Amino acid sequence: MRVDGREIPVSGSLLQPLIRRTSDIIRVVLAILSVAIVITGSLITRPEWLALEESVSNIVGFLNPEQSNMVYLIYGMLILALPFAIFIELVLRRQWKLLAGYAAAGWLAVLALSFTGTGLSTPKWHLQVPDRLDTFLGQFLDDPRWIAMLAAMLTVSSPWLPTRPRRWMWFLLLMFAPIHLVVSSVVPARAMLGLAVGWLVGAIIVWLVGTPALEVPLDAAVRVLARRGFTVQGFTVVHPAGRGPLLLATAVAEPAGEIVVEMYGKNQRSFGAMRQLWRLITFRPSETAPLHGSMQRAVEHRALMGIAIGDLGKADCSHFTVAALDRGWMLYAHTVPEGTRLADHKSDVLPGVWRAMADLHRNQITLGDLQPDLIRIKHGDTLFGGFAAAEFGSGDVQRNSDIAQLLVTATSLFGSKVAVASAIEVLGENAVVSAARRLTRSAMPTGIRRSIPHWHKDVQKASQEVRDQTGHDQIKTAQVTRFSRKQIIQLILLVALVYVAYPFISQVPTFFSQLRHINWWWALGGLGISAATYVGAALGLNACAGYPVKLRWMTLEQLANTFVATTTPAGVGGLALSVRYLQQSGGLTTTRATAAVALQQTVQVVTHLSLLVLFSIVAGTSSNLAHIVPDATVLYLVGGVGVGFIGLFVLVPKLRHWVNHSVRPQVKEVVRELTDLARNPKRFSVIILACATITLGQAFALWVSVEAFGGGTDFVAVTIVTMIGGSLASAAPTPGGVGAVEAALIGGLAAFGVPAEVAVPAVLLYRVLTCWIPVLLGWPVLKWMSDKDMI
CATH class of the missing domain: 3.30.200.20 (Phosphorylase Kinase; domain 1)
Structure with missing residues (x-):
């Protein structure tokens, strides 16, 4: 040079790589979006757009035919001369390399719009001047390929043109649509596609070839x-x-x-x-x-x-x-930065690093980016670099962020024990504990993530070491993002609730039309029975966990559990919520809380099956049960799928490792709990009674709902329908079994002779009492418990 x-x-090379040309990439993305919007609008709202353009054209088309023809001629000659004007400008500026991209952009734009459903359609531009000049110009102006060619050429050449000519050329090209609306000659809707495609072709070429920037x-x-x-x-x-x-x-x-x-x-x-x-x-x-x-x-x-x-x-x-x-x-x-990098020293320099940062904080200066390579030592003094994220007059949030970042950096270089001990020695325990709330993934800036290979593990090590050295078992995580993980999960659950409730909402008019025949005392009794099932569930889980919390708080958790279980497939969200609640409010470990939930589910299944066998014997109606139980083919199919899953877990090493190290310990814990239950009759009886309350309470709620609309069967039959039909439908992939539960229960009642005009509203009332009312109450309860850090 x-x-x-x-x-x-x-x-060395000064050329930027393609993936780092941010301005050009943004231009390509915007061009793609414009093409997608034009195509989508043409396919979906084409008639509406044509009608709108015709109305606008009639309003603004105030010129008489002679004036319209004159405007059309003047604009046509200008737009026809535009590519030649660009060409002359490039030649005068001796932009020889750009001419190849200029020509390629024009040809590719024309080619892109020449493909139709019947193949390649070539432009029909007759260069022989016809009798009328406007007819000759119309050959180009009415063809979107000409507009696409001009847009592509202008996009490619724009970065290299002077500012004033470039602005006038774009103004001339974009006046295409208003001019046609004023002269009322053609509808300009199809020209939008030409503009969008031309811009996209030009943007891609600019991205590949480059700009003066x-x-x-x-x-x-x-x-x-x-x-x-x-x-x-x-x-x-x-x-x-x-x-x-x-x-x-x-x-x-x-x-x-x-x-x-x-x-x-x-x-x-x-x-x-x-x-x-x-x-x-x-x-x-x-x-x-x-x-x-x-x-x-x-x-x-x-x-x-x-x-x-x-x-x-x-x-x-x-x-x-x-x-x-x-x-x-x-x-x-x-x-050139002075001193040697922090990584080249031993851990005895860490107290000096913390003191240097504390000096900056006392002067209301924070660094905001404490990567290992931005910290240097010169003759025992600590020096900092970077400063892109540094702030003057900063507050506690920025100071805590600095401390948390330096904890992670020091942990990555010298280990968590030395890093935390030196920080407590210089800054004090309170300052370190306060900053430890920011030891999270979202709180770490991009520089830390790029410069430290295993930064996420170092964040966890530093956080655990702060708890160990300070004795603070629970350090509340600071929320640095606008929406926390809990808020995002709650939003997803709320959307899922709307989705799963849609089939029920569609049946609401029919349900309300039948309410004039309802006995409200029976319905009120069903609501009380439904509430009793939540008390039973809370009592059973509390007994399985060893009574770690009060019964009223556990009952509220079971109410919130209904909302989460209904909005997640197979109710897995409800199980996870129970485990989390026992951890937060009951102080149980993860293994102990999971074992308690698993124990309750195990006893619930055993109790459910035992009651099913008992009521089936009492009913003595095996022929009617055949209407509910699937045929042998379905049972064989389900059994075959189950055997296949077992074989899959046996043959695949990762799945086998997961079973041995994650599932097997939980199973052992459940077996141990069952053994302990056998030796504790009082606790065993409480759990069995609580599980039976859930199953029988649901059956009572359905029977009461049937009675509210006139009855038609006995309690034993309704119990069998609830246990068999509800259990089979619970395997449905829809959250909360919405749709499947209703269909199974209505079919089961019909099998026992309940007429459809009673069975349909009775099942809908049953779902309102046992599902939708608890779900609607569970949402605010879940939010309240989340705000109180109970989950």
Whole structure:
């Protein structure tokens, strides 16, 4: 590179990789979205758009035929001359390499719109001038391929054209639709497809070929540094522009010898803007630094923070130049970082690192990015680098973030014990415990994640070590995002509830039409019976867990459990909620809580089957039971699938390992609990009674619902229907068995002679009492328990 008569060598590639050209990628994405919107609108709302355009054309089409023809002729000649004007501009500017992309963009745009359902359709542009000039121009203006060609050519050449001609050319092209509406000659809807496709083709070519923004203005950088007293002798590319800036090791004349030059282009500006927007959307305002209005302001902020930290003697380099260059580039220059990296020292330097950071905090300065490579030691003093995320006048949130980041960095280098002990020694236990709330994945910045290979494990190690050394068993996690994991899960559950409730909602009109025949006393009794089942479930789970919490709180948990179980397939969410509640409120370990839930489910299944056998014997109606039990083919199929699953878990090593190390210990725990139950008759009786209350309570609720609409069968038959039909339908893939439960119960009642005009509203009332009312109450209860940290 020759600058002002001097030859300055440049080592390394300055070209940005394709995946880092953020501005060009954004342009391609927007072009794809525009094509998708145009195509979707054409397929879905084409008649409405045509009617709207016709109405608008009638309103704004105020010109008479002679005036319309004149406007059409003038605009047609201008739009016909547009590609030639671009061509002449490129030739005058000697953009020879761009001419190939210019021609390719035009041909590809025309080709893209030439494919139809019947094959390739070539443009029918007759170059012989016909009798009427407007007819000749109409051959081009009415063809979307011409518009696509112009849009593609203009997109490719725009970055290389002067600002004023580029704006006028785009204005001329985009006036296509308004002109046609005014002259009322054609409907411009199809031209939108041409514009969108042309823009997409041009955007892809620009992304592949590049723009002037990729050309690094090193000559301007040399002149800026010369004005600051640094004579550049050569550049060496340390890191090409991509996610971060273009990093150049710059050899200069004495006394400096070498400095570091960072150059930021338009792609860094686009990536930075997207990152700021993403953090603004996903993180809380207290976690988000003030937005920078431009890349220049962001670079200036970094330099100014470096100067402020340097005044305190804590910066690893001196900052001396920030300048705006040609083509939207920014230059930021500083001296080579001093000292040696923290990783090259032993753990005895950690107290000095913590004291240096505490000094910055006392001066209301936080660093915001404490990667291992940004911390250096010089003659026993700690120096910091980076400063892109540094803030002045920061509060407790930023200070705690610094402490948490340094805990993770120190853990990755020296181990968690030394890292936490040195932090407590310098900062005190309270400060470390407060910062430990931020030892989470979402609270760690991108720099920490990139620079530390196993950062997530180091976060867990540091958090556990803080608990061990301070004695705080429960350290509440700080919420740094706008929506916590619990809130997202609750939102998903609420959406799932709407989905699963839709079949029921569609039957609501029929149900309400039958309410005029209902006996409300029976319905009120069914509601009381339904409430008793939750008390029984709470009593049984509490007994299985060893009575760790009060019965009323456990009953509320079972109510919230109904909401979660109904909105998750197979009710797995309800089981997980019970385990979580026993951990949080009962103080049980994960293994102990899981074993308690598994024990309750095991006893529930055994009790359910025992009652089914008992009532089947009492009923003595085996012929009627055949209407409910599936035929032999279905049973064989279910058995075959079960045997296949067993074989799968036996043959696949990972599944076998999971069974041996995760499932088997839980099974042993359940067996041990069952053995202990056999030796404790009082506790055993409580659990059996509670499980029987659930099963018989559901049967009573269905029987009461049938009686509310006139009756038609006895309690024994309804109990069999509830246990067999409900159990079979519970295997349905829909959350809460919605649809399957109703169908099974209605069919079972019909098998015992209950007429349809009684069975249908009775089952719907039963589901309202035992499912939908508890679900509606369970949602606020779940939210309340979540706010109280009970789950």
